[in-house]
Amino acid sequence: MTNQRVTPEPALRLVGVSKHYGPTAALDGVDLEVRFGEVHGLVGENGAGKSTLLGVLAGAVRPDAGAMWIDGVAYAPAGPADGLARGLATVYQELSLAPHLDAAENVSLGRLPRRGPLLDRAAMERTARAALDRLGAADVPLGVPVGRLSAAQRQLVEIARGLASGARVFVFDEPTSSLGRPEAERLLVLMEELRSDGAAVVFVSHALEEVERVCDRVTVLRDGCNAARFERGDFDDEELVRAMAGRELAAFERTRGTALAEVLLHARRSDGRGQALTVRRGEIVGVAGLVGAGRTELLRAYFGLERDPNWVFEGRAASTPRAHWRGHAGSGGAGLVSEDRAHEGLALERPIDENLCLPRLDRATRGFGWLAPGDLRRRATRWIDALGVRGAHDLRAPIRTLSGGNQQKVAVARLLEADSELLLLDEPTRGVDVGAKAEIYRLVAELAAGRDGAAPRGVLVVSSDLGELLALCDRIAVMVGGVLGAARPADELDEHALLLEATAARPRTRTPA
Amino acid sequence: MSLGSSAWRALGPLFALALVWGLFAVLSGSDFTSWDNQRLMLLQTAVVGTAAVGATFIIAAGGIDLSVGSTIALGTMVVALLLDAGAGPVMAALGGVATGVCVGAVIGSAVAGRSDVLATVALAGVLFAALRSGIGVGAALGAAVVVLVAGVLVGGRLAPRVVLSPFIVTLGAWGALRGLAKGIGDNQPIYPPSSGLEALMSSANSVLGLPGGVWILLAVAGLGAVVLARTPFGREVLAVGSNARTARLCGVHVPRTLVLVYAGGIGCAGIAAVLQYAFVGMGDPTTAVGYELAVIAAVVIGGASLSGGEGSIRGTLVGALIMTVVANGCVKVGLSNWVQEIVTGAIIVAAVALDRVRAGRATP
Known part of the structure; x- marks a missing residue:
C-alpha cells in the first residue's frame, strides 16, 4: 500500500x-x-x-x-x-464473524481460495497470517474456532478480514x-497505524x-x-x-457516602490469598481490574448463578448457590444487573412492565393469584417516574424499543422492585450515552444513601471504566488473577494508580499507612 | 401505532378464519354452513386443539414437542388397557391423562437438565420388561417403581446436569413412545367393551347442543388462556421463553417452570388421547401419526413465535379451526385430499410470513 x-x-x-x-x-x-x-x-x-x-x-x-x-x-x-x-470494511460492535469457523476461514470468507474444486487451505492460512501480522497480532491462532477466542482477538480477526479484502x-x-484497557490501547494504536x-x-x-x-x-x-x-x-x-x-450537562460530583456498621457482603477466598472484601450498608464499593481478572465471576458466584469453590461469603445478604431463586432470597437479598443486557439482563421482546416486575410478579396479583395488569402497570410506572426512564410511553411495548441507557435504568429499577438491599452492578454503563451515564451515577448514589426514602443500600460495582469507579465509589479494590487487593478510599486513588495495580503481577495486599 | 399492531396480532388469525370460512361458504353453500357441519368441524378440532393448547405453553416457553402424536397413541392404549382390565370410564380417562402428565414430567426433566431422570425411567422400563415373565407383573412393577424413585432421588446429586434441547428429547420420545404404545399391546390394537367414553366424540350425544369433547376442548382452552395471560406463572413461562437467563437472574426457578410446562402441556396431549380414544373406539398404537405437525402448525398460525416468548391460546384455537375448516371445506367442495394438503401447507407458511411482515414494519 x-x-x-x-x-x-x-x-x-x-x-x-x-x-x-x-x-x-x-x-x-x-x-x-x-x-x-x-x-x-x-x-x-x-x-x-x-x-x-x-x-x-x-x-x-x-x-x-x-x-x-x-x-x-x-x-x-x-x-x-x-x-x-x-x-469499505465495517468492524461491528456485535461481531459479525462465523463463530464455528476458524480465523483463517473467517478472514477469507466470501472469497475462499480454491485449488481446482477444493479449498486451498495453505493459501487461506497465508492470507490470514499476512493480514494478522500487519496488525501485530501474531498471537491469534489460525486453527481455533473464533468463538473460542477472546473478544479482543475476534476483533483483530475482523479487522484482518477487512485488510485482506483490500479495504x-x-x-x-x-x-x-x-x-479491557490494554486491548483497547492496542486498538487505538492500530487505528493510528491504519491512518x-x-x-x-x-x-x-x-x-x-x-x-x-x-x-x-x-x-x-x-x-x-x-x-x-x-x-x-x-x-x-x-x-x-x-x-x-445540545445542552450543558452538570458534571457528576458525588459527596461520599457514610457507611453504616451493618455488613451486607463479606467475601474472602477459601485459600486465604489476597484480601477480603466487605460491603456495608450505605457505601459503594468498586472492583477494578483487567478483563478476565475474575471480577464478574465474583459477582456471579456471590449471587449464586455459578458455583465457585474459591470464594466464601458471609454477611446479611449472604447467599448460597441458587439462593436467588425466589423463596430463598426474597426481600432483603441481593440483586444483580448483568453486564450483558441483550443476552442476560433483559428479555428484549417482552414488555417494559413485565421486565421491571419479573422478580415479584406475585405482588401484582389479586384474589386467587390472578395477575392484575393494572397493578403491574402501576408498579412499573412508579419506578419509571422515580428513575426518569424516558421513552416508556407504552409499558406494554417490548423493552428493546427503549434506548440503551433507559433499558439499563429499568434493569436497576428491577432490583428496587425486588427490595434488594445489596446491588451488584456489573459494567452498569456499558453502551450507555454520556447524559444517561450521569443520570445512572446519580441514581446509584441516591440509592446507596437511601435518599429515595428507603433504607440505605449497599452497592458493589464492577467496571472497566476507571473514571466511573473513581467518581462513583467510596472504596475501590483491584482484582488481579482472581485475587483481590485491599479496598482503598477512592479519594486516595487515581486512574494511574489503579491501572498500575491492575497490570501488576500480584495485587497489593497491604493498605498503605 | 402499537395499539394497532397488537390488535392486528390478536385479530389477524380471527380475520383469516373468517376469510377461509366465508370462502367455503360461498363455494359450497348450505352443505358447509349448516349447523350440523359447524358441530362436526368443532368435533374434528377437539383432539388437535386440546393438544395444541398444551403445545402453546411449551412453545411459548421456548420449547417444542415433536412427540404429541406418539403420546396420543400411547394414551389411547393406556385407556383401552385400563377399560379391558375392568376399570370404569372415569378411571380409564384419568389414566390416559396421567400418561401424558408422566411423559411430560420426564421430558421436562430432561429439558431442564435432569437427563438422569430419562435414564432412570428407561432403566426401570427395561427392568420391568425383563422381570415380568419371571417374577410376575406385580413384583416386576414393584421393582421398577423402587428403581424409579431411588434413581430420581439419587440421580440429581450424582449425575452431571446435561441440558438437552427439547427438539432432540422429543424427537427421541417421538420414536420411543410409539414403540412403547405398540409394546404394551403386543403390537395389536385393543378393542375393549363399549364404555360410554365414545359419547364424548359423537355428534349424536350433545350437551347444550355440542358434544362433550368440544366442551372439554373449550374448558381446557379457557383454563389455559387464563393461566397463560392472567397468572404470574404464565408471565414467567413467557419470560423463560423470551430469555431464560433473564428469568434466572430475576429469581424464576427455570428448571421447575420447565418441568411444570412440559408436564401440563403434554398432559393436554393426554386429554387429547382420551378424546382420540373416544373418537376411534379402540386403543390403537398407530393412530395420530403426524399430529405433532398439525399441533405445531395450529400454534404457529395462531401467532406464537417458535423462538419462544410469544403465544396466545385464542390464537392457537383459531389456528386449529382454520386447519379444520380448510380440511372440511375441501371435502365439501369435492377437492381431493392432496389439494387440501397443499392448501394447508401453504396456509402455514403464509400465516407466518404475514406475521413476520407485520413484525418487520413494527420494528425500525
Whole structure:
C-alpha cells in the first residue's frame, strides 16, 4: 500500500442522507466527509442516528434520500457485500464473524481460495497470517474456532478480514467498549497505524477521551442531524458533550457516602490469598481490574448463578448457590444487573412492565393469584417516574424499543422492585450515552444513601471504566488473577494508580499507612 | 401505532378464519354452513386443539414437542388397557391423562437438565420388561417403581446436569413412545367393551347442543388462556421463553417452570388421547401419526413465535379451526385430499410470513 495517497477526492462523502421509519426521522440530511489518512470520529448520544448511519454505509439500511461517494465514485450499495467490494470494511460492535469457523476461514470468507474444486487451505492460512501480522497480532491462532477466542482477538480477526479484502475505508463501531484497557490501547494504536498507511478510518465511540486522542476530525450527530464538526485541537470533552446533548450537562460530583456498621457482603477466598472484601450498608464499593481478572465471576458466584469453590461469603445478604431463586432470597437479598443486557439482563421482546416486575410478579396479583395488569402497570410506572426512564410511553411495548441507557435504568429499577438491599452492578454503563451515564451515577448514589426514602443500600460495582469507579465509589479494590487487593478510599486513588495495580503481577495486599 | 399492531396480532388469525370460512361458504353453500357441519368441524378440532393448547405453553416457553402424536397413541392404549382390565370410564380417562402428565414430567426433566431422570425411567422400563415373565407383573412393577424413585432421588446429586434441547428429547420420545404404545399391546390394537367414553366424540350425544369433547376442548382452552395471560406463572413461562437467563437472574426457578410446562402441556396431549380414544373406539398404537405437525402448525398460525416468548391460546384455537375448516371445506367442495394438503401447507407458511411482515414494519 502506498504511504501517502494524494487525491483530491475524499475517501468517503455523504451528502443529505436521510432515513425515516414511519413518522420518525432516524437520519435527516446528514453530511459526512472522511479523507484518506484520517481518523474521523463519529459521536452522538444513543438514538442520535449513528447506528442507522453505519447501516447505510455498510449497505444494510437503504436511505430514503441522499448520495454517497467512495473515492469520488458514486456508491449505492444494494447489500453488505457491495461495501466490501468497494473497499469499505465495517468492524461491528456485535461481531459479525462465523463463530464455528476458524480465523483463517473467517478472514477469507466470501472469497475462499480454491485449488481446482477444493479449498486451498495453505493459501487461506497465508492470507490470514499476512493480514494478522500487519496488525501485530501474531498471537491469534489460525486453527481455533473464533468463538473460542477472546473478544479482543475476534476483533483483530475482523479487522484482518477487512485488510485482506483490500479495504481502504474502515468503520469501527464502538470497538473498545467490550475490551479491557490494554486491548483497547492496542486498538487505538492500530487505528493510528491504519491512518499512517493512508487508509480512512471512521471511529464511532462513547469514550470521548479516546476520540479526543486519536481523531483528526469529529462529526457530532444529534437527533439524526449534523450537530457540529470539530478539527483536531479545536475541541475538548466538554465541547463534545455540549454538542451531543445540545445542552450543558452538570458534571457528576458525588459527596461520599457514610457507611453504616451493618455488613451486607463479606467475601474472602477459601485459600486465604489476597484480601477480603466487605460491603456495608450505605457505601459503594468498586472492583477494578483487567478483563478476565475474575471480577464478574465474583459477582456471579456471590449471587449464586455459578458455583465457585474459591470464594466464601458471609454477611446479611449472604447467599448460597441458587439462593436467588425466589423463596430463598426474597426481600432483603441481593440483586444483580448483568453486564450483558441483550443476552442476560433483559428479555428484549417482552414488555417494559413485565421486565421491571419479573422478580415479584406475585405482588401484582389479586384474589386467587390472578395477575392484575393494572397493578403491574402501576408498579412499573412508579419506578419509571422515580428513575426518569424516558421513552416508556407504552409499558406494554417490548423493552428493546427503549434506548440503551433507559433499558439499563429499568434493569436497576428491577432490583428496587425486588427490595434488594445489596446491588451488584456489573459494567452498569456499558453502551450507555454520556447524559444517561450521569443520570445512572446519580441514581446509584441516591440509592446507596437511601435518599429515595428507603433504607440505605449497599452497592458493589464492577467496571472497566476507571473514571466511573473513581467518581462513583467510596472504596475501590483491584482484582488481579482472581485475587483481590485491599479496598482503598477512592479519594486516595487515581486512574494511574489503579491501572498500575491492575497490570501488576500480584495485587497489593497491604493498605498503605 | 402499537395499539394497532397488537390488535392486528390478536385479530389477524380471527380475520383469516373468517376469510377461509366465508370462502367455503360461498363455494359450497348450505352443505358447509349448516349447523350440523359447524358441530362436526368443532368435533374434528377437539383432539388437535386440546393438544395444541398444551403445545402453546411449551412453545411459548421456548420449547417444542415433536412427540404429541406418539403420546396420543400411547394414551389411547393406556385407556383401552385400563377399560379391558375392568376399570370404569372415569378411571380409564384419568389414566390416559396421567400418561401424558408422566411423559411430560420426564421430558421436562430432561429439558431442564435432569437427563438422569430419562435414564432412570428407561432403566426401570427395561427392568420391568425383563422381570415380568419371571417374577410376575406385580413384583416386576414393584421393582421398577423402587428403581424409579431411588434413581430420581439419587440421580440429581450424582449425575452431571446435561441440558438437552427439547427438539432432540422429543424427537427421541417421538420414536420411543410409539414403540412403547405398540409394546404394551403386543403390537395389536385393543378393542375393549363399549364404555360410554365414545359419547364424548359423537355428534349424536350433545350437551347444550355440542358434544362433550368440544366442551372439554373449550374448558381446557379457557383454563389455559387464563393461566397463560392472567397468572404470574404464565408471565414467567413467557419470560423463560423470551430469555431464560433473564428469568434466572430475576429469581424464576427455570428448571421447575420447565418441568411444570412440559408436564401440563403434554398432559393436554393426554386429554387429547382420551378424546382420540373416544373418537376411534379402540386403543390403537398407530393412530395420530403426524399430529405433532398439525399441533405445531395450529400454534404457529395462531401467532406464537417458535423462538419462544410469544403465544396466545385464542390464537392457537383459531389456528386449529382454520386447519379444520380448510380440511372440511375441501371435502365439501369435492377437492381431493392432496389439494387440501397443499392448501394447508401453504396456509402455514403464509400465516407466518404475514406475521413476520407485520413484525418487520413494527420494528425500525
